[in-house]
Amino acid sequence: MISITNDTVYEQLVEEFISNLVLVTDNANVIVRPARATVMIFDDDIPAPVFEMTMYTVPEDDPGSVRLCVDIGVEITEPITYTITTAQKNPPQAEDSDFTGGTTITIAPPGTESCTNFSDLVVNDNIGLEGNEAFTILIDGSMAMVTITEDDDVSIGFNPTAYMVLEGGSVDLIIERMGDAEDPVVATVLTRDGSATAGEDYVRLDGVEVTFLPGEFTQTVTLNTMADLPAEGDEDLVATLSAVDARVDVTQPNATVVITDDVVPTISFSTSNYVVGEGDGTVEVCLQLNVPLVADIDFTVTAASGTATADEDFVDEEQRAVFPIGETRACIDFKITDDRLQENDEIFTVAFSSRPGITTGDPATATVTIIDNDDPEPEFDQTMYTVPENNRTLPLCIDIGVLVSEAMEFTITASNKNPPEAQEADFNPSTTITVPAGGSMACIDFTGLVVDDNIALEGDQSFTISVGGSTSMVVIVDDDIPLIESGDVTINEDGGIAVVNVRLLNEIENDFVLDYSTGEVPDGAD
Structure with a gap:
């Protein structure tokens, strides 16, 4: 095999x-x-x-x-x-x-x-x-x-997808075709209620056909709205697009239509000027609508610095003013900072955001004025000062209780001398003292108030000083003693009486007695 x-x-x-x-x-x-x-x-x-x-x-x-x-x-x-x-x-x-x-x-x-x-x-x-x-x-x-x-894709869709129409008017909804345009395309549009009701607020679209012929890329469908009497505010509905041919892609199938009331809602501030004390803590700012709405609505309220500075004079926080259904007034609070700084009254401005379908009325902005509560209240640092007449450099200080943004001058006045017969030359009627910018205290000496008059036997004197609502007593301690002189006297032994002349060298305020005594010659024979 x-x-x-x-x-x-x-x-x-x-x-x-x-x-x-x-x-x-x-x-x-x-x-x-x-x-x-x-x-x-x-x-x-x-x-x-x-x-x-x-x-x-x-x-x-x-x-x-x-x-x-x-x-x-x-x-x-x-x-x-x-x-x-x-x-x-x-x-x-x-x-x-x-x-x-x-x-x-x-x-x-x-x-x-x-x-x-x-x-x-x-x-x-x-x-x-x-x-x-x-x-x-x-x-x-x-x-x-x-x-x-x-x-060879073909798609259709609403563009834009949001519309607004005044009550009683009409709006064209725009439909666009994208991609190949060699074949006809048929689409349908229907509407469904949102807050707007078909037959009351608008005429329903119930499967309305839209045809794109070859080469056409845009078609429109008209939506008619109906006017009614109540001020309802904004109402909305949705239009939906679909393609008859399943091979056509619908990329933006829905469009929202907002119907605005023919009584056009208008938003504004309740006033163009608000005033608040710096120490009040908050300021209430209010918005108002001219008509009530049938749905809640809110607005953003913001603040902007003027002469008042954000986060120094007021708290810069975005606020929401909410209008519940049927309400025409909404208020919010802005916080005010008490800075303990003496300054001029300051301002900042407030504004609100816009909303579709709501007209911006007047005033659209408002000014908030912050009234400064930091008034300087000068006070002497002592209720009584004792000043030697010949040493006037002792300090005199005031405290105004607040910081000042700019240097501030105060006048100290003198009055009410004691005893009443004290000479005007003992003190000056006034002097000035300046608190520097950024400070709250200042000091001077008594040179500008107390006068060293060199008058003897005045005794201590006092007067009152005032600044703002504060007063204090100043006691001048007299340091002037009488100054006298006398000369030698020659007399004959048989001359009888010797006259000794005494002369006062300075001015005196009161009488005084001078004791004069004699002595003996060494041997005591005269």
Whole structure:
């Protein structure tokens, strides 16, 4: 028996070899006839081309990105070319231009497979609204399905998506088409109530058809509103867009319509000027509407520095003024800072945000005046001062109780001398003292008030000093004693009486007695 090798190679011909029969033992009686035979080997390695997949998905705009491979199952010794054919388009009305009639694929030895792509099979026809399409490819007995995904997108949507219309008027809702415009597109519009009610506030749209002809990119639908008597404030409704053809994408399907009352709501401050004391803590600022609304609404109120500085003179916090349903007045508080600094009255301004459908009235801004409560109240640092007449450098201080932003001068006046007969020359009627900027105290000495008059025997004197509502007593301690002189007197022994002259060298305020005594000569004989 001769063994045949199964080589799994497609040779494309019948192979043969010669078999010789040889007698192994000598036997004259055995005759071998025929002694040679031809053996033919019929190849059973028949190539059977098969697609590697039974279903392919190919983008219409890039068919070359998808590989199409065929495997014949056996090795070959010579190249084989196969024809791939197409058939059975789906949907049946798909254009033949979506794919070609076929292509070829060649398998080179010694391989068993070969690949190409769909560039020679799928056609990008740029026809919109086709949707996905399919066809069949065949190679000998193998079959696969090819789905062409549509790349010619078409979409529609509202643009803009928000509208406002005065009660009793009409508004055109704008619909735009994007993408391919070769085919007609039909859409429908319907409305649904929000706070507005169909039949009372507007005319319902119930599936109104809108058609885009080829080449058209914009269409409109008119919505009519109805006037009524109550001042309702803003009301709204929603319009919804849908496409009849499911292949059309609706990107912005909803539009909101706000119907504003023909009694137009107007917002303003209750006054253009608010006044608050610096020590009051807060100032109330109020907004007012000319008509009540049928829904809550709020406004943002902000403050801006003027001569008053944010976060130094007032707290700069954004506030919300809320109007509940039916209310026409809303108030908020701004905090005021008591800085204990004497300064001029200061101001800042307030403003409110705008809202759709609400008209900004007058006043749209308001001024807040902060009345300074830091009035300087000067007080002497002592209720009584004792000043030596000849040492007037003792300090006299006042404290005004607040800081001053600028230097401030005060006048100290003198009055009520005691005793009443004290000379005006003992003190000056007034002097000034200046508190420096940023400070609350100042000191001077008594040089500007007390006068050293050199009059003896005055005794201590006093007078009153005043600054603002503060008073204090000043006692002048007299330091002037009488100064006298006398000369020598010569007299004859028989002259009788000697006269001694005494002279006062300074002025005196009161009488005084001078005691005069005599002495004796050494021997006491005279």
